[in-house]
Amino acid sequence: MPAKRELTMRQIRQMLRLARDGVSAREIGRTLGAARSTIQDNLKRAAAVGLSWPLPVELGDAALEQRLFSRAGTKVGFRRRPEPDWSSLACELKRPGVNLMVLWEEYRDSHPEGYGYSRFCDLFREFERRLSPTMRQDHPAGDKVFVDYSGKKLAIADPVTGVIREAEIFVGVLGASSYTYAEASWTQALPDWIGAHVNMFRFFAGVPRLIVPDNLKSGVNKASFYDPEINRSYGMMASHYGVGILPARPRKPRDKAKVEAGVRFAQSYILGRLRQQTFFSLAEANEAITAALERINAHVMRRLGVSRRHLFETIERPALAALPETDYQFAEWRLARVSLDYHVEFDGFFYSVPHALIREQVDIRATSRTVEIFHRGQRVASHQRRYGGRRHGTDPEHMPSSHRRYAEWTPERFRRWGQSIGPNTESLVVAILANRPHPEQGFRTCLGILRLFKHADRQRVEAASARATAIGAFTYKSIAAVLASLPPQKAGATESVIDHTNLRGPGYFH
Structure with a gap:
C-alpha cells in the first residue's frame, strides 16, 4: 500500500526546522495541524534516509518526496524489480498482432526475476495514464485515419482586388503514429473533400484499413448510430482505394478524439505560426502548410520520446496497404429517370441513352470530361461532358430507326x-x-x-x-x-383576296 503523506513538502521542511530547534513532536503537530504520530513517523523517515535541517539547496520537493517515500511503493519511488522502457512498449503495442501478453513474455525472457503479468499490466496502465487522452486510445498501426475540417480558417487575399477570402483547413491523422496531413481548400464541398483524401493518401504513400470522418454532409448523407448513409461519390472513392468508411458516432466526441487533438495541434502549428503571413493564392498557402507539416511530424512527443515521423516510418508505413496504380478521379453520381425523348438531364444538358430504356431509372457518373450512364450496373452510354453549345448530346445509335433520318437536320x-x-x-x-x-x-x-x-x-x-x-x-x-x-394565286395578281365561306361579304349588311 502507498504510504500516507498527510503533510505537504512545505510542512515537512517546517517540521525538520522545528525539530532541529528542539520542539517536541506534540508541539510540532499542534503547530502544523497534524497528529503527533504523523510527525513521529515522518521524523523517523527523515532520519532513516539521513535528512535533517538544513536541507541541501538543490533538493527540490519532488526529490525530497522520492527520498522519504520511495520505499513505501509510491508511484514516484524506486521499484525493486527491473522495469522495461514503457514508452518503447507503448510504441510496440501499436504494431499489428502485438498485445500486452506478448510484450510481457518478451520482458520475462530478458528479466526472469521481473514482475508477473498482472503487476506488469498495472504498471503499464499507470504509464498510460500519464499520456495524453488521445495516446491512451488503442489504434493498431495501419488501422485508421481520422479526418475532419478545422473550425478555424486561413485568410487568402486576392492579389488584384485585395478582397479577403477564407479557406478551409482539412486535417487527417493516422491513429497509431499520429502522423498528420493538412491542406487548404476553398470549400468543404464534395470535390474538395474527396480531392483532399486523394492528396492525403498520396502523402502517406499508402492506405489504412478505415477512414473515420465526422458526419460531414459531403461524406455522410444521413448520420445514424447504427447505419449511417454514406455519400455514393465518397463511397466510390473508398472503393477505389480499398478502404472502409466508419463515421464517428453522433454525439460521441471520443470517437474522433485523435483528429480533434490533431486539429488543435495543426491549428497551433499552422494557423498560429502563419498568422503574420499574407497569402495571395491557395497554392501559396499550401506550400506554407507543407513546411509547417514538416515541423509537426518531426516534433518529438514528450511522453513517448519519439517523433510522429519516426513512429510512422518504423511502425505505421509497413502496415499500410499499397496505393492503386492511378489516383482516384473525382466523379459525381446521381440517379435519373430516362425521359420520353430517351435523354437524361445533368446540370442543364441532356444526354441520350438507348431508346429501349425510356422511363427506366439509371445512374449518372459525371467527371470533368465525361458523362457515363449506367443501368443495373452496366454502362449503356458515354458522352463528352457539355459546358456550352447545344444542350442535347444525342448518339444516333440510341435513336429509334424512325428517328434517325432526322439526325442530319440542323x-x-x-x-x-x-x-x-x-x-x-x-x-x-x-x-x-x-x-x-x-x-x-x-x-x-x-x-x-x-x-x-x-x-x-x-x-x-x-x-x-x-x-x-x-x-x-x-x-x-x-x-x-x-x-x-388562301385561294390559289392568280397569274399577274399582286395581292390575293381571301375567299372563305365564313366571310359575310357586302351583301350581308343590306
Whole structure:
C-alpha cells in the first residue's frame, strides 16, 4: 500500500526546522495541524534516509518526496524489480498482432526475476495514464485515419482586388503514429473533400484499413448510430482505394478524439505560426502548410520520446496497404429517370441513352470530361461532358430507326430551306425553332411544313407564312389551316383576296 503523506513538502521542511530547534513532536503537530504520530513517523523517515535541517539547496520537493517515500511503493519511488522502457512498449503495442501478453513474455525472457503479468499490466496502465487522452486510445498501426475540417480558417487575399477570402483547413491523422496531413481548400464541398483524401493518401504513400470522418454532409448523407448513409461519390472513392468508411458516432466526441487533438495541434502549428503571413493564392498557402507539416511530424512527443515521423516510418508505413496504380478521379453520381425523348438531364444538358430504356431509372457518373450512364450496373452510354453549345448530346445509335433520318437536320439547314422560298417562309422557320425550348423540338414541325409547302405556289406559301407569323400560328395544323384558307394565286395578281365561306361579304349588311 502507498504510504500516507498527510503533510505537504512545505510542512515537512517546517517540521525538520522545528525539530532541529528542539520542539517536541506534540508541539510540532499542534503547530502544523497534524497528529503527533504523523510527525513521529515522518521524523523517523527523515532520519532513516539521513535528512535533517538544513536541507541541501538543490533538493527540490519532488526529490525530497522520492527520498522519504520511495520505499513505501509510491508511484514516484524506486521499484525493486527491473522495469522495461514503457514508452518503447507503448510504441510496440501499436504494431499489428502485438498485445500486452506478448510484450510481457518478451520482458520475462530478458528479466526472469521481473514482475508477473498482472503487476506488469498495472504498471503499464499507470504509464498510460500519464499520456495524453488521445495516446491512451488503442489504434493498431495501419488501422485508421481520422479526418475532419478545422473550425478555424486561413485568410487568402486576392492579389488584384485585395478582397479577403477564407479557406478551409482539412486535417487527417493516422491513429497509431499520429502522423498528420493538412491542406487548404476553398470549400468543404464534395470535390474538395474527396480531392483532399486523394492528396492525403498520396502523402502517406499508402492506405489504412478505415477512414473515420465526422458526419460531414459531403461524406455522410444521413448520420445514424447504427447505419449511417454514406455519400455514393465518397463511397466510390473508398472503393477505389480499398478502404472502409466508419463515421464517428453522433454525439460521441471520443470517437474522433485523435483528429480533434490533431486539429488543435495543426491549428497551433499552422494557423498560429502563419498568422503574420499574407497569402495571395491557395497554392501559396499550401506550400506554407507543407513546411509547417514538416515541423509537426518531426516534433518529438514528450511522453513517448519519439517523433510522429519516426513512429510512422518504423511502425505505421509497413502496415499500410499499397496505393492503386492511378489516383482516384473525382466523379459525381446521381440517379435519373430516362425521359420520353430517351435523354437524361445533368446540370442543364441532356444526354441520350438507348431508346429501349425510356422511363427506366439509371445512374449518372459525371467527371470533368465525361458523362457515363449506367443501368443495373452496366454502362449503356458515354458522352463528352457539355459546358456550352447545344444542350442535347444525342448518339444516333440510341435513336429509334424512325428517328434517325432526322439526325442530319440542323436549325441552319431549315433556315436555308425557308430562305430558298422567300423571306416570309424563312421568318416562319426561325420563329418555329425559337418558339420551342430546344430547337430540335421544332424539327418535326419544320419537316411537316416542308412537305406541306412542297407542291404549293411560292406566292401562296409566302402569304401563308406571313399570315402564320403575324398570328403566332407555329404548329403544323395551324399553318396547314392558314394555307388552306388562301385561294390559289392568280397569274399577274399582286395581292390575293381571301375567299372563305365564313366571310359575310357586302351583301350581308343590306
